[in-house]
Amino acid sequence: MTAEMFPKEKTIDLRKKHIGPSCKVFFSHDPIKIVRAKGQYMYDENGVRYLDCINNVAHVGHSHPMVVKAGAEQMELLNTNSRFLHDNLVQYAQRLQATLPEKLSVCYFVNSGSEANDLALRLAWEYTGHKDVITLDNAYHGHVSSLINISPYKFHQLANAEQSKSVHVALSPDLYRGNYRQDHPDPATAYADDVNNLIQKAHEKGHKVAAFIAESLQSCGGQVIPPAGYFQKVAQHVHQAGGLFIADEVQVGFGRVGTHFWAFQLQEDFVPDIVTMGKPIGNGHPMSCVVTTREVAEAFKNSGMEYFNTFGGNPVSCAIGLAVLDVIEKEDLQGNALRVGGYLMRLLEQQKEKHPLVGDIRGRGLFVGAELVRDRVKLTPATAEAQDIIYKLKEQHILLSADGPHRNVLKFKPPMCFSEEDADMVVEKIDQILTGTLNKFYYEYYSFFTDIEKALGLQMPSTVHTENGTPSPQSLWHSQI
Amino acid sequence: MTAEMFPKEKTIDLRKKHIGPSCKVFFSHDPIKIVRAKGQYMYDENGVRYLDCINNVAHVGHSHPMVVKAGAEQMELLNTNSRFLHDNLVQYAQRLQATLPEKLSVCYFVNSGSEANDLALRLAWEYTGHKDVITLDNAYHGHVSSLINISPYKFHQLANAEQSKSVHVALSPDLYRGNYRQDHPDPATAYADDVNNLIQKAHEKGHKVAAFIAESLQSCGGQVIPPAGYFQKVAQHVHQAGGLFIADEVQVGFGRVGTHFWAFQLQEDFVPDIVTMGKPIGNGHPMSCVVTTREVAEAFKNSGMEYFNTFGGNPVSCAIGLAVLDVIEKEDLQGNALRVGGYLMRLLEQQKEKHPLVGDIRGRGLFVGAELVRDRVKLTPATAEAQDIIYKLKEQHILLSADGPHRNVLKFKPPMCFSEEDADMVVEKIDQILTGTLNKFYYEYYSFFTDIEKALGLQMPSTVHTENGTPSPQSLWHSQI
Structure with missing residues (x-):
């Protein structure tokens, strides 16, 4: 203690x-x-x-002792910015790349999921020359101002929220509570068509779409698992409009989904244009990463603006990131x-x-x-x-x-x-x-109902029984509310 | 080695x-x-x-061994988010506060100077209900998209830069190269009046000013030291317009200026509404802070939106921040x-x-x-x-x-x-x-001039001598260029 x-x-x-x-x-x-x-x-x-x-x-x-050791040893040796060459940086980039589809080969190291998603937007804006972003309902992508704009989970909290005209909110591909559910014959197409409708409406207003962004599995949005094929169909629509697909793996990456290292890989053969990583990447150490294709990276470079991140990719963060990858592997x-x-x-x-x-x-x-x-x-x-x-x-x-x-x-x-x-x-x-x-609810319900009943001189409803034989206050509730 | x-x-x-x-x-x-x-x-x-x-x-x-030790020991013990109570967080906030004027009492811990400046803008937008921001020419405030918008140092690099209509660029208060120089009778007033002019022009367009932001001493902008009284006069104009004054101490804080702990304190009795801190705060560890007044913090809270930063204010960052303060003090x-x-x-x-x-x-x-x-x-x-x-x-x-x-x-x-x-x-x-x-320049000049001279059949100019007696290629240059 x-x-x-x-x-x-x-x-x-x-x-x-x-x-x-x-x-x-x-x-x-x-x-x-x-x-x-x-x-x-x-x-x-x-x-x-x-x-x-x-x-x-x-x-x-x-x-985790291996992560702590890696961080402590590197802190003792050197912690500086990436304008100096360092092997940790390039080795870590190489190791991360090895977990990804080949075309996702260029890394930018930053300090948080928010910095990663903001940079992803900047990459998309620069590559496409377009401005608009399509995001999912209930999405959360970070706390910096550009991301509050694309996070309905956050901006719905504001009393006087004014949604940016360049942000379009698509239906969350939620098969339980969403517009198209388990009983729909083809929810993936139906939800992807919603994205396409937003693209067409944006075009009608003279807008152009830079990116579609989504967590590979929605987390704050309610642990939503999109239907198989959804990402591929969305990507087709978005690419046709000249936009990019950004997969936000900040909450769900690094092997969490079990069958794959990245959650977007649950969608067969699907490869996003940009992947953002965060939270688990450094086991609590503030670090994060954006990975994209050579084409996107070159377009960003050609804007003429240098990208420098004071702490991003420092040798300590990279040592910690490498240790995390090692432990994931070693301990399966x-x-x-x-x-x-x-x-x-x-x-x-x-x-x-x-x-x-x-x-x-x-x-x-x-x-x-x-x-x-x-x-x-x-x-x-x-x-x-x-x-x-x-x-x-x-x-x-x-x-x-x-x-x-x-x-x-x-x-x-x-x-x-x-x-x-x-x-x-x-x-x-x-x-x-x-x-x-x-x-508790059963008793509360009865006591509530008894009070009303008494006041109105009514009779109690007959108790509804559920499959396992116990009276269900829920079924009583929904018969009333 | x-x-x-x-x-x-x-x-x-x-x-x-x-x-x-x-x-x-x-x-x-x-x-x-x-x-x-x-x-x-x-x-x-x-x-x-x-x-x-x-x-x-x-x-x-x-x-530094004390900083390394503090970080390593805390990493071994616990590194988690600030939704749990932890003494490091509150002790560090208390220690930071003690270095600041009393009214700057509320801290938000984040991961980078960019996150800090973006949050400062969000605080100002929410507190004032206004949108516009006044920034200094050549300023750099960070790499996330909201800050590129207020960083002429960056957006001037873009070929097709489109300056946001809600951003106004004031003259850099540079007494050497700026509009008003050492020989001006009152450069502080002259530069502050320029800010006021921008405010008035914004008002004429129906805009309202949320904040003026400046590094307490401009760093990337060319190591510019604003004239005494400038910040106070700017603050008067900005406050009158209902805006806030944000002092960016990311590069210059933590005792660097020698006479004071914060560079804004060089301006006698001046207190900004928001201070942002970064780079030196954790001696390389990714961390950062925004400090503001109770009034601004309460207004931000009243927006109804929670602020959560995954890594910000974690026990490791705070342990490191505390160690940095200790070393500054202990080693004077x-x-x-x-x-x-x-x-x-x-x-x-x-x-x-x-x-x-x-x-x-x-x-x-x-x-x-x-x-x-x-x-x-x-x-x-x-x-x-x-x-x-x-x-x-x-x-x-x-x-x-x-x-x-x-x-x-x-x-x-x-x-x-x-x-x-x-x-x-x-x-x-x-x-x-x-x-x-x-x-080298002397010889290059002569060889360059000799080439032209030969080509045009001209004579060489007579050598200009400087105060210390050596021929000055600079003076030759400026007599030609």
């Missing part, structure tokens, strides 16, 4: 005084103080251990993501069978979402219930989050060393909570 | 293959490979030592900057007396510029000569750079442990080169 510098109350006071109030903590009414972490576990100031199901940044496990973390992710999905599917609140289980590898609904037909988002689960899990020392446009999707993206035992533990707790939650 | 992974040629080949061609190396025809560094010295793959006069990022000296590096910077200025002033090419010496602490001109009246920039000096110094294992709009200002911004002996060494070499350069 590590000594604290301040008692928790003092930490909270200083934070209120000196840290921007827009910067939120988890569990704001009783935030957690974490003082150390190892693997998939975090420890608070009292030595209490939390299971981390959400930290996709600590990709190879918190404070991609394989682990495939195995444990599959196991977790099966456990969650059982929860779906058991609890009507669990509407959908979807995911690839250790990128998994469980969408909670009060009604499996109307898909009424179970937002409060999702929050309730998150808070109750926290009390039981498990860290999980809920996201998506309705904040009703339980989001699993743990460090890649997550084990089957960890999956057992979290799902068991969820099971217990869901049982409790059902009871 | 550290073993190389690749021979230098292989490093260069891999770099050409895998690193964006817009990312330039120093001394492109024969770049340097640096494998380790300590204090103000860098070492190449053959163990050759270079004196570093330019690296303001390695602020407390390359690979601000005092060293004052002493050695003053000494360096005096040595350079002697060069100015000796060599007509040296037109102006200006600076504060260890932020010093020597502007080279071919003509002290017309101020014809001695761009090629500046490049020549830089290259010749490199051959003698001294790293210096030339910057400013004409790339004719020798720019000193060394690690803060730079010594008087280092200053002696670099100025001695410059003296030797200037003498050589003079000779």
Whole structure:
């Protein structure tokens, strides 16, 4: 256990005084103080251990000794900018390139996913000479101003949001809640046609499309898995309009999806024009990368503007990045993501069978979402219930989050060393909570209804039974709301 | 000496293959490979030592053991995001705040100067509800798209640059080469009036000004020291228009100016509304900060949009930031900057007396510029000569750079442990080169003139003598060009 510098109350006071109030903590009414972490576990100031199901940044496990060693040794030796030659930079670029399709061969090293996505836009603007960007609904691509513009997840939060005229929001290719669902004969084409419609409308206004940008799997947007063939069809439309396809792998890259190293590779034989990487790339060290084709890189160069990033590609960041790649390989973390992710999905599917609140289980590898609904037909988002689960899990020392446009999707993206035992533990707790939650809502419903009933002198409705025989407050809810 | 992974040629080949061609190396025809560094010295793959006069990022000296230790120890313990409470974050914010005027009390931690300046713009836009930004000519504020827009240093490089209608470029308050010079009775007012004119013109077009942004001392813009009172007068105009004053301390903060910790403090009693920090803050570790007032921070929060930065304010970055502050204090590096910077200025002033090419010496602490001109009246920039000096110094294992709009200002911004002996060494070499350069230009001039003369059948002009008795090719140049 590590000594604290301040008692928790003092930490909270200083934070209120000196840290921007827009910067939120988890569990704001009783935030957690974490003082150390190892693997998939975090420890608070009292030595209490939390299971981390959400930290996709600590990709190879918190404070992995190989990563720490690589960083510390290089810091001791040299940390300078990339205007000097250094072998770490070129070796790292070569190693990253080896994980990608051959035509994605030119790297730009930057410091964050936001810097990466902003640079991706600059590359696309310069290469195409066009201005407009097509983004997906509920997308989040970063916090710098150019990316707030293309992040409906963010700009929908603003009361007086004014959407840029050069940004077009396409339907999220969500097969559960979106416009075209599992029962649609060809959702990939239908969603891609929506992108094409936006392109045509932009053309009608005299606009031209520089890029389509999408996370290879939407994360904040609600753990959305696009249908097979969607990216290829979108790319056809976008290329025809002279634009580029930017695949944002900031949250989902580096083997997380299990079957492939990059999530865009889930779409067979698909190759984007630009790939952006971030979060897991340095296991928490601030670094990031943009990879593109020789053609795009040369066009950017021909603009005449040098690109210099003070910290990007420094020898320490590259040493850390190399160590992360080594650990992924050495510990077969991609394989682990495939195995444990599959196991977790099966456990969650059982929860779906058991609890009507669990509407959908979807995911690839250790990128998994469980969408909670009060009604499996109307898909009424179970937002409060999702929050309730998150808070109750926290009390039981498990860290999980809920996201998506309705904040009703339980989001699993743990460090890649997550084990089957960890999956057992979290799902068991969820099971217990869901049982409790059902009871709670059941009772609340009845007490609510009883009050109204009494007021109006009405009779209670007959209880609806679900497949597993227990009265379902959800089905009662949707028969009323 | 550290073993190389690749021979230098292989490093260069891999770099050409895998690193964006817009990312330039120093001394492109024969770049340097640096494998380790300590204090103000860098070492190449053959163990050759270079004196570093330019690296303001390695602020407390390359690979400072206290900084390395702080980073390594924290990496081993925990590196996670600021949604968990951590004492490093609040302690660091408190320590930074203590260096600033009281009203600058709220911090946002980010990863780079670019992220910091972009966030500063977002704060100003949100607080004021206005859109327009006034920036200085030749300014550089970062590489993300919003900052390219306000960086004439960058957008002037573009062939087809289209200046944003909401960006207004004010005169650089340059007393040597600008519109109002040393001989002007009140250059501070004159330059501030130019800003006010831009505000009035913006108002006439129905625009409103969100912010004025300037480096406290212009760096890439040519080591420009604004006249006393300029910032106060600008702030009056900008505040009257409802805008904010953003002081960019990314290059010049953390005691570099010697007399003060922040360069904006050179302007007596002046307090900006937002300060951005970067480069030296983490001695090379990717980190950065924006500090503002409670009022601005609350307005930003009231927009309803959370601000989250994945890596910003992580415990490792904060541990490193704290160590940098400790070293500055413990080793009295601000005092060293004052002493050695003053000494360096005096040595350079002697060069100015000796060599007509040296037109102006200006600076504060260890932020010093020597502007080279071919003509002290017309101020014809001695761009090629500046490049020549830089290259010749490199051959003698001294790293210096030339910057400013004409790339004719020798720019000193060394690690803060730079010594008087280092200053002696670099100025001695410059003296030797200037003498050589003079000779070279003298001979080239004569041979050039002789060729023309021969071709045209003309006579040579009579040699002009300078104060120290040697014929001056510069004075000859300006009598011809």
